[in-house]
Amino acid sequence: MKIATWNVNSIRQREGHVRRWLERVQPDLLLLQEIKCEAHQFPAASFAELGYTAEVVGQKAYNGVAALARIPFTATHRVLPGLPADDAQSRYIELTVAGMTVIGIYLPNGNSGGETGYQYKLAWMDHLRARAAQLLDRDENLIITGDFNVCPTDADLSPGALPPTDALVRPETRAAFRALLWLGLTDAVRALHPTGPAWTFWDYQAAAWPRDQGLRIDHALLSPALAERLVSATPDRRERGEEQPSDHVPVVVELAG
């Protein structure tokens, strides 16, 4: 079972990239973030040609998440439980697939909108923790994956890449991420690569890619039974070197069985 996450920074700009990547990597399930379009603009037919069914939670211009799967699945939630049902930001998708609950997220960045914007990020993280706790209490197999917009530790950003006041590294942000982990979730990439860089994002600016100045902000968190099945978890750096790439690369998690 191969499950991946990828912030594509516009699916309309990256349709070809995603198609080529699906053919090369052959994941069973791919969660997408920042599709930056409404559902009717999502190139679902293009991915159907490759055997993937799409579920899209879109909006105009910003945000937007989706799932592509070549195995049967059901979308159960399109808004993070705890937020108003009419919340304007499309950042959450929850699926039932292969005996698992899979949550795909595009967690708010938190650097725009001043203190209000940052508080929205923290509230979002608190609702996510509550949802995860609820599912774990039911003993469900759970994976939460996506763009968390969190560098969990200082090992997860290149030195000087962000000021300590940045919403991706602020102490409250990291505390909220740890609260998620303390529910009993396993950070898949760090479980297998405990030290050293494992960047998933390189800024378009300041030659971040050629200098390999990145961040680790795209994650996959596994419930205990799924962590027992963990085989590999790796950012696919190769994608950042393609023409007109996203600023994020896919993270691929392989589970036994």
Add this chain to the structure above:
DNA sequence: ATGACTGAGCATCTCAGA
């Protein structure tokens, strides 16, 4: 060496991203 990104949208600039 005095450099400088990308995408969307009621667009030739602004907002957001991280």
